[in-house]
Every structure is written in structure tokens, then in C-alpha cells.
Amino acid sequence: MCRAGQADLVVFDHDLAPVQIRNLERETGVRVIDRTELILDIFAHRARTRQAKLQVELAQLQYQLPRLRRLWTHLSRIEGGIGLRGPGEMQIEVDRRRARQRIGDLQASLEQIQRRKTQETLGRQEFFTVAMVGYTNVGKTALMNALTGERLFTENRLFATLDATTRSLQLPGGQTVLLTDTVGFIQNIPHHLVASFHATLEEVREADLLLHVVDASHPERRNQITSVERVLGELGCTDQPTVWVLNKCDLVDEGSLPKEQDQYEETVRTSAVKGTGLHLLKQSIEKLVHKQQVEIEIELPAAEGRVAAYIAEHGTILSREYQNAHVRLRAVLHPRHVARVKEMESELGSELEGPACS
Numbered sequence: 001m002c003r004a005g006q007a008d009l010v011v012f013d014h015d016l017a018p019v020q021i022r023n024l025e026r027e028t029g030v031r032v033i034d035r036t037e038l039i040l041d042i043f044a045h046r047a048r049t050r051q052a053k054l055q056v057e058l059a060q061l062q063y064q065l066p067r068l069r070r071l072w073t074h075l076s077r078i079e080g081g082i083g084l085r086g087p088g089e090m091q092i093e094v095d096r097r098r099a100r101q102r103i104g105d106l107q108a109s110l111e112q113i114q115r116r117k118t119q120e121t122l123g124r125q126e127f128f129t130v131a132m133v134g135y136t137n138v139g140k141t142a143l144m145n146a147l148t149g150e151r152l153f154t155e156n157r158l159f160a161t162l163d164a165t166t167r168s169l170q171l172p173g174g175q176t177v178l179l180t181d182t183v184g185f186i187q188n189i190p191h192h193l194v195a196s197f198h199a200t201l202e203e204v205r206e207a208d209l210l211l212h213v214v215d216a217s218h219p220e221r222r223n224q225i226t227s228v229e230r231v232l233g234e235l236g237c238t239d240q241p242t243v244w245v246l247n248k249c250d251l252v253d254e255g256s257l258p259k260e261q262d263q264y265e266e267t268v269r270t271s272a273v274k275g276t277g278l279h280l281l282k283q284s285i286e287k288l289v290h291k292q293q294v295e296i297e298i299e300l301p302a303a304e305g306r307v308a309a310y311i312a313e314h315g316t317i318l319s320r321e322y323q324n325a326h327v328r329l330r331a332v333l334h335p336r337h338v339a340r341v342k343e344m345e346s347e348l349g350s351e352l353e354g355p356a357c358s
């Protein structure tokens with residue numbers, strides 16, 4: 001086949017052992033790479049931010065480390081002997097040591113970035129967070145753009161996005177949530193990548209709600225869905241409430257859309273390109289946000305604006321009743337926001353009369 005097709009390169013859709021690659025290269029006379037190497041190459045081309053670049057380099061080095069031998073075995077076999085160390089063998093050791101050193105440096109730099117990000121995330125913790133997950137190229141970034149009016153990079157190719165981007169999204173009831181778009185998944189995702197992209201995937205793990213975006217028009221959509229579910233399982237993301245988003249529905253007939261599934265709390269059909277289903281999607285997100293919220297009643301001085309504004313931003317105000325100089329609010333809020341409201345209330349201290357937040 002190589003000869004007939006005048007191939008310069010053979011890509012195997014499986015992982016190959018170094019010795020398999022060597023034998024195949026000898027038999028075919030062309031360069032042979034496996035699935036992981038191809039995916040790592042694509043990632044390396046796409047990486048833009050410092051964190052993404054470091055993460056890819058780390059994954060590449062960890063992939064190469066056990067394969068370093070292959071360049072040098074012929075030398076060590078010629079020069080080496082019992083009790084002797086050939087130049088080849090020494091070279092491998094030098095290479096390996098360098099690789100390990102670089103791996104250590106990369107891990108340290110990534111940890112540093114991670115610490116800074118954790119600080120940022122702590123600042124954001126006040127907000128309800130929604131993370132988009134899905135197979136690569138299903139339209140996550142396009143959907144993010146359509147929902148938030150952003151203009152992030154989308155393209156019809158694999159792994160257009162390698163970083164996590166977070167934007168605020170206002171729900172129909174007025175509450176603001178944070179929406180995160182991140183790296184797409186792929187079948188048999190190389191485990192080096194999962195490990196290196198730990199920090200990026202952490203955003204998914206910490207989200208309050210997931211949007212599992214599906215390319216409803218893709219002939220392989222069933223397998224893609226299964227792959228994504230598997231990766232989510234590996235990440236330990238099995239408890240988060242999830243909206244199933246059937247995107248690219250402009251490309252399929254109504255009849256051939258996937259059926260709703262019980263494991264997803266909500267199902268919405270969208271087209272990020274045509275802009276359809278976006279309001280329904282926001283409503284579904286809102287519904288699940290409300291599910292995690294509790295109702296509170298609070299009486300505030302009518303002139304006090306800060307607490308009411310906080311409640312409006314993080315929850316939904318159901319009613320306001322004015323009595324003399326006070327306003328009585330009924331609202332729904334996430335328990336962690338209730339805690340903050342109580343704090344703010346006690347900061348208001350003696351100014352506040354009447355029943356406290358209940």
C-alpha cells in the first residue's frame with residue numbers, strides 16, 4: 001500500500017511499542033508514527049498560551065522518554081559488552097537525564113501557573129460555573145461565542161481550542177454564571193495528555209454544571225458520546241448535573257436527531273451557526289441552577305443596595321415587599337451564596353431590624 005500510494009508516512013490508529021515502530025519502518029521504508037504521536041503533534045501545532053505549550057511539551061517528553069533508546073541501540077550493541085559501557089549507552093543516559101531534568105522543570109513551571117490560576121479561580125468561586133465538554137470539533141467554541149457574543153477562534157479542524165476560556169453569561173432571569181470552554185476530547189485520548197492537561201481539565205471537574213455538546217450531524221456521534229462519557233468518568237465528573245446539547249442541528253433532519261437520554265437532566269437542540277436554541281439552552285441552564293438553589297427570605301433597610309445587588313447577581317429575586325423603611329426580599333440562591341449573604345447581613349449589623357435571613 002505504501003508503494004502503491006507513494007506514501008511518505010504511515011499513521012497507525014493504535015499505540016505502537018518502540019520496537020514495532022522500528023520494525024514497521026524497516027519493512028515499509030517510510031516513517032511510521034502512532035496515534036499518540038500524531039495527536040501530540042497536532043497539539044504542539046495548536047498550543048498558543050504558555051500553559052498549553054508547557055503542557056504539550058511535558059506530554060511529548062513523557063511519551064519520548066521510554067523511546068529514547070531506539071535512536072541509540074545500534075551503537076550500544078556495537079560498542080557495548082559485558083561490564084562495558086558503550087558510547088551509545090552513555091548517550092542514552094545523557095539524553096534521559098536531560099529529558100528528566102526538563103520534565104522536572106516543566107512540572108515546576110506548570111505548578112506555578114496552576115497556583116496562580118487557583119488564586120483566580122478562588123476569586124471566581126462566588127459565581128456559579130458551567131463548563132462545556134464534548135468531542136473535538138462539535139462546536140463548543142462556536143456555541144460559547146454565540147451565547148456570550150465573544151469572538152474566540154473556531155475552525156473546522158481538530159483541537160482548535162487547547163486552553164480554558166471563561167466568560168460571563170447572563171441567564172434570562174438576570175443571574176450571571178461563568179461559562180468555560182475548554183479542550184475537546186477524543187477517542188482513546190493519550191493518557192500522557194490527560195495527565196499534562198490536568199490543570200485545564202480541572203476546570204471541568206470543579207464546575208457546578210456541565211454542558212455536554214454533541215455534533216448531532218456527525219456519522220460517528222454515538223462513539224463520540226461514549227468516548228466523552230468515558231473521559232468524564234476518568235476525570236471523576238459523574239455527579240455534576242448535565243445539559244445535553246445537540247449542536248449542528250441545522251445539518252440534520254428532525255427525525256434523525258439522537259433521542260433524549262435519562263442520564264441527562266436536560267436536552268436542548270442548538271445551532272451555534274444559525275443561532276437557534278440559544279434561549280432554550282440558557283433556560284435549561286437556569287433550570288438546573290435553580291435546582292441547586294434554596295429559597296430565602298430577608299429583610300433589609302430599603303436604602304441598602306449592596307446585599308440586594310449581590311442577591312440579584314447570584315440568584316433570582318422572587319418578590320420584593322416594601323414596608324416603611326424596609327424591603328422584604330424572597331429569593332433563590334445557591335447555599336454558598338446564602339452563606340455570603342448572611343455574612344453581609346451581619347456586617348450590616350445593628351442597622352438591621354426585624355427577622356434575620358431565614
Ligand SMILES: Nc1nc2c(ncn2[C@@H]2O[C@H](COP(=O)(O)OP(=O)(O)OP(=O)(O)O)[C@@H](O)[C@H]2O)c(=O)[nH]1
Binds near residue numbers: 136142270
Ligand atoms: N453547520 C454548523 N456548523 C457548526 C455549528 N457549530 C459549529 N460549527 C462549525 O464546526 C466547526 C468546529 O467548531 P468549533 O467551535 O471550533 O468546535 P470545538 O468543539 O470548539 O472544537 P475544539 O476546540 O477543536 O474541541 C467550525 O467550522 C464551526 O463553524 C452548527 O451549529 N452548525
Ligand SMILES: [Mg+2]
Binds near residue numbers: 140141153161182
Ligand atoms: Mg474549541
